[in-house]
Amino acid sequence: MQSYILYSVMITSFVGAFVGSGINVALPAIGQEFGAGAGDLSRVSSAFLFGSAIFALPFGKVADILGRKKIYRLGAVFFSITLIIGGFSQSVEFLSGVRFLQGALMAMVFGPGTAMLVSVYDQSMRGRILGYSTAAVYVGLTCGPVIGGLICYYIGWRWFFYLAGGLASIGLIFLYQVKEEWYGDRGASFDYKGSLLYMAMVPLILYGLSEMSKQAIGVYLLIAGIICMIIFVVQERRTAQPMLDVGLFVGNRAFSFSNLAALMHYAATFAVTFLMSLYLQVVCGLTAPEAGGVLLLQFIVMAMLSPKAGILSDRIAPGKVASVGMAINCICLFVLSTLNEDSSLFLVGGILMAVGVGYALFTSPNNNAIMGAIDNRFYGIASSLLATMRLIGQAVSMAIVTIVIDVNEVKSLSGADNDGLLVAMAIIYRIFAGICLLGIWASLARNRDGEKQI
Structure with a gap:
């Protein structure tokens, strides 16, 4: 039973990340077919984020009341169906609506999936299992642009959705082998x-x-x-x-500060890939495939080390491991702020690999710290809250980028405004490094009274 749940969650996590990152490669072809502008295409991309963020906590609570497996399975079934429906879209507006639904349905999967994993595995293996789940996400993020690009180029963007829907349905095969059900607050009112x-x-x-x-x-x-x-x-x-017992945050330093650290970490690091893509292509003059190859270094390291970081957090207090990861990324962000048009690509690749190390050391152990700080009846809502912290942190990260670039009046990405772009990027990275410093404080603060382990 344990393996079936793990395989199902890993497959669904992979597909969710794969679709989330791969859609960006498909946007130009979608825009060309439907005659859509940049604004319309940005809504196709962001609709998934909005749907996930809006429904993450409510569905997490529903799962605790009605059954985690039931809600997870329902979300996974309709997520697979809406992926296939997305391939039949006849307008960009319809596709945006489908993407919003996909995000909402993934919210039915995020929280219950993690809650089931930590419910069926022993505490001594919790970090390892969360590491595998996290690695599946990173592999999806890595494969999305590469495989998605090949699919769009050779057989068309619609097949990106068809194939993703088929893959998502494989996870359901494993889930249907599981007969047990888990509740967090059975019979409670909504x-x-x-x-x-x-x-x-x-x-x-x-x-x-x-x-x-x-x-x-x-x-x-x-x-x-x-x-x-x-x-x-x-x-x-x-x-x-x-829906959310705010008492969870009172007197529980590990839970409160771990969630705060997660918010700060994603706010400080999510936009790094976007910024480095601009730097490599606009400033350094690399082609899109070349830039993608450099960026892959970070995700490969993240995918390889996440399970090992999870195992490490089973042996050492997870908050301490996560703090080291946050510190590594803080240093990397400051170094990134010093890049210019003459910086070596070997240096850039090395920094991105170090970011991958920091990311892996933070994410799985921090998730372990959060789930280890509460009773099992709160697993559903806690994992949904973690997803919310991630999504809001990502939005904050991109908002900082947009504000600083606008303030510095970077109008062109043709190379004419490279000086202004480099100045803006240096400011952004230093802001991110400052957020990381606060994140290190939050990560260390949870350990003052020891971390609660259930």
Whole structure:
């Protein structure tokens, strides 16, 4: 039974990451077929992120109430179906809607999948298993642009969705061998008020962050989102059976600071791939395949080391391992801020590999620290909260990039504004390094009273 769940979660995690990264390669062909502009195509890409972020916590709670396997299986089934439907899209608007649904359905998989894994494996193996799951994500991120590009080039972008849907369905074969069910809060009532506040809060914050550098309404939306967040916290504290028990954060340093560290880590590192892609192609003059080959170094290291980092966190306090990973990335970000048009590609490749080491040492152990800081009845909501931290951190990371590039008035990516682009990138990387410093503090702070291990 354990192996069936692991195989199913790894396959679904791979496909989710594969589709998320590979869609960017397919966008030019999609835009050409539908006559869509950059704005329309960006919505195709971001719709998945919005769908996942909006529904992550509500579905995590539903899974705890109705059964984690049941919700996971339902999400995986319809995720596979919507992938295939995406291949039949006849307009960019329809495809954006399907991508939003795919993100929402993956939210049904994120939390319950991790919760089932840590429920069926012994505590001594938790880091190892989470490492395998994380490695599957990184392999998906690595293969997405490469395999996706080949599929789009030789047989068309629609087959990217068809084949991904078929692969996702294989994970269901393993899941249907599992007969047991797991609950976190069986029979509890669902917190509709809290859920609605959360589902309003997240898109307001995410869209506000993405638009605040372009138009004033972005700032107002962000403020509205923060107000909704405050009301959400008040509502959850007053509710007898809340969607998110804010008491989890009170007196539990390991859980609180591990989630904060995750938010900061993704905010500081997510945009590195985007920035390095610009640097390698615009500043260094590499072709897209050449730049992709350099960027692959980071993801290969991440995929190779994540299981080993997970095993290490079973032997050493996971928060300490994660802190080392955060520190490595902090140093790497500062070094990246010193790059110029004459920097050696060997140096760039070496830094990206070091980022991969830091990423691997942080992610699996930090996930282990979070899941080890709570009772098993909270596994579903905790893993969904971790997914939310990741998604919001990613949005913050890209918002920082957009704001700094706009402030520095980088208008052209043809090479004419290379000086301005390098200045903007140096500022961004130093901001990211500063966030990483705060992340190191958060990561170390959880260890002051020891890490709770269940």
